[in-house]
Amino acid sequence: MYQSHPLLERLQRSIDLTAAERDAILAVPVHQEAVPADQMIVREGDRPQRSFLIEDGLTCASKVTRSGNRQILAFHLPDDMPDLQSLLLPRLDFDIWAVANSTLIFLDHAPLRALGLEHPRIMEQFWRATLVDASIHREWEVNLGQRQGLARMAHLFCEIMTRMEVAGRARDSRCALPLTHEDLADALGITPVHVSRVLGELRNLRLVEFWRGQLEIHDRAGLAALGEFEPDFLHLEARRIEAPS
Amino acid sequence: MYQSHPLLERLQRSIDLTAAERDAILAVPVHQEAVPADQMIVREGDRPQRSFLIEDGLTCASKVTRSGNRQILAFHLPDDMPDLQSLLLPRLDFDIWAVANSTLIFLDHAPLRALGLEHPRIMEQFWRATLVDASIHREWEVNLGQRQGLARMAHLFCEIMTRMEVAGRARDSRCALPLTHEDLADALGITPVHVSRVLGELRNLRLVEFWRGQLEIHDRAGLAALGEFEPDFLHLEARRIEAPS
DNA sequence: CGATTTATTGAAGAAACTCAACTCGAGTGG
DNA sequence: CCACTCGAGTTGAGTTTCTTCAATAAATCG
16 A cells, blocks of 8 residues: 655655665654745754755745845755755754745654664765755855856756756746745845846847746757856756665 | 774764774775875766865865856865765766865775765764755855955955864964965955955955965954854854764 | 066956836735 | 735946956066
8 A cells, every 4th residue: 555755755756765664754754834935934043853845835045144135045946855954953054934835844853863864775865965955055156156147147047947847847948936036136146136137138138038926948058058057066867776675 | 902093083073983883984994195286186077986084185176167267165174075975976066176285085985885874873974074064155155145355255264264273273363275366266256366455455454364375363353253254154063972872 | 597377556347236216016995 | 996005126327346457576486
């Protein structure tokens, strides 16, 4: 008999599980919760006792500097586990917000950690997920440090569209992306005013349109070329790992 | 009888190990290698079969964009393991260079991974190390996205000095830091010309001097205030974990 | 020692910012 | 249904930060 469990579904996408591993995962209690847009989920300095998996929606990680400026550090799509790290680093070093109305699956740290210690192959998958996050952060460092506005925006849009497709949330280079200009500005390290100008330019170039929370890429190759986007940093290469015999 | 092993020393700094764990670590073959300054250690796209621990020296991770600009993503000090991630993400997404002459301890992936799978508490420590790296990347995103030249440099210097002290490589707010202006520029997302001007300003403010590969901070509090530096993101809070009974 | 890299300084220009006015659309309540 | 408000986006003008280019000075290396 098949039992559904969000964590099981998530993990089975990356590796083949043994019966024992499956049973252990099924034993992890889950708690689904709906979070409305613009609500903070966890706060910098928190010591959360649980992590979460995004079932549906959009969240972002951000930090506010002492002088009051916000930098968005990452966007999280369905299937992401944005604060897995709190399992090992007790004090959270960033905020997480719901950008859109989101459905989250909460998982208490205690059973999650026990699961990892008992089944190291599962721990490896958790670890791997955080390594991909780190890789995306590195690519953002490049984007913020080395590219100017137009290319920066192009790169971000390419990343988001690619990940939306992986998450099954995009069709025909179109997806919902309910960000304000201010959100984009804080992700790209520019001002909202400049976001408006850059978006206008991208539209004139017939590369992308971002309009009313919808992202539509008209020229995939052109946008990728402008943004110097190469998806290697997402580490998407499908590598299903077989269960040990 | 006590046997010395660089990985054992590294891990014993963060957790108490059981006898079995110690024995397993001692069984991991190590291979020490001296790497001269300005030599590449691993390259983006590589699929390394080994990771390394820095015994002594200074390395950096960097990426070069298609248009030929380099962004330095992180600096690595003694006791760091810069490419631990290649254990689970086979394709490396950045280059690693030796900035100074460095002594590296190479560890083959196969025994390292077996060690983690057999001893999940050790895997947790490896995981944790990569999580701290990720946290530093996030702080760099904030630095690159939200602060201007002067504050950016101040923040970087505070980070490096703090980590140098932890690594036992700094005294009296002084340490060796053999970076060129070009290196600093590529780490901060500004030009070498501007680095020169910013360093001059920091000197005039009597906050720091950076001269001939030596970093000396004259006013720790002033520099931290200017750079909005708060060391939380380094996750230094000492938390030795006891061995299970 | 000369050669070459590294750092400094000045002047002109580009990218992005700030400030302010204006437009547009989505509610909300009368 | 319309008037009103409020938040979000757009546009223009002037300013700041940082870049680029170029020339010079200083340090390092063979």
